[in-house]
Amino acid sequence: MTTDPTQDPASFWEEFYLTRRTSSNGRVTGALQQIAAGLTPGTSLDLGASHGDDVIWLARHGWTALGCDISAVAVERARIRAAELGLAEQAAFQCCDLSLAMPDGPFDLVTALYLQSPVTLQRALILGQAVARLRPGGHLLIVSHAAPPPWTPKATPSTVFPSLDDELVSIATSDVPFDVIEARVVMRSAKGPDGQPASLKDNLVLVRRSQT
Numbered sequence: 001m002t003t004d005p006t007q008d009p010a011s012f013w014e015e016f017y018l019t020r021r022t023s024s025n026g027r028v029t030g031a032l033q034q035i036a037a038g039l040t041p042g043t044s045l046d047l048g049a050s051h052g053d054d055v056i057w058l059a060r061h062g063w064t065a066l067g068c069d070i071s072a073v074a075v076e077r078a079r080i081r082a083a084e085l086g087l088a089e090q091a092a093f094q095c096c097d098l099s100l101a102m103p104d105g106p107f108d109l110v111t112a113l114y115l116q117s118p119v120t121l122q123r124a125l126i127l128g129q130a131v132a133r134l135r136p137g138g139h140l141l142i143v144s145h146a147a148p149p150p151w152t153p154k155a156t157p158s159t160v161f162p163s164l165d166d167e168l169v170s171i172a173t174s175d176v177p178f179d180v181i182e183a184r185v186v187m188r189s190a191k192g193p194d195g196q197p198a199s200l201k202d203n204l205v206l207v208r209r210s211q212t
């Protein structure tokens, strides 16, 4: 299946969730699980929250968690799941295009977990604004695909696979001072659509907004 990189992002992702990813897999992102274990729960914002698995995991672990996504259908499914789990108060969701608007915060934790797209996505702008939404001392966690998975068709255009430096440059587009806590490439075992095993390369960047 080929993607037109000029397609409107809202319609691309709505169609994606209506036809290609129709339900949640219920799994938390492993890197989030590890990093959050070392943080005191507070308020959090997940950028590109999809079906809300990471937001719901945070809510279960004491956070007051908010997720934003451009897809109305993904957001509605996330809301329904949170309500079914009795977590509607702790796990909230908003449908928004993060290139145009982002909740104000401030937040103790902002996450951008595989916030990548084969159609237009202003990642640098969004990540710069994300660090500005942190409370002083709050953390921004970015996990991104550093390379395409082997099963991605060669014809798939335009998804950006950033380097660690790219991620840090994006965050620095804001004037907000921050300290880099971790910036490393991690390998992750995964299975492709037909069950084929692969080792995937991710970027993991954790920064903390300076206290002043």
Ligand SMILES: C[S@@+](CC[C@H](N)C(=O)[O-])C[C@H]1O[C@@H](n2cnc3c(N)ncnc32)[C@H](O)[C@@H]1O
Pocket (backbone or CB within 6 Å): 009, 013, 029, 047, 048, 049, 050, 051, 068, 069, 070, 071, 074, 096, 097, 098, 099, 113, 114, 115, 116, 117, 121, 122
């Ligand atoms: C590759 S998926 C990752 C989803 C999820 N964070 C995960 O780890 O599985 C990217 C997500 O970003 C959302 N997205 C793409 N562009 C967006 C935008 N401009 N504003 C808000 N969400 C966006 C998509 O709808 C999709 O759910």
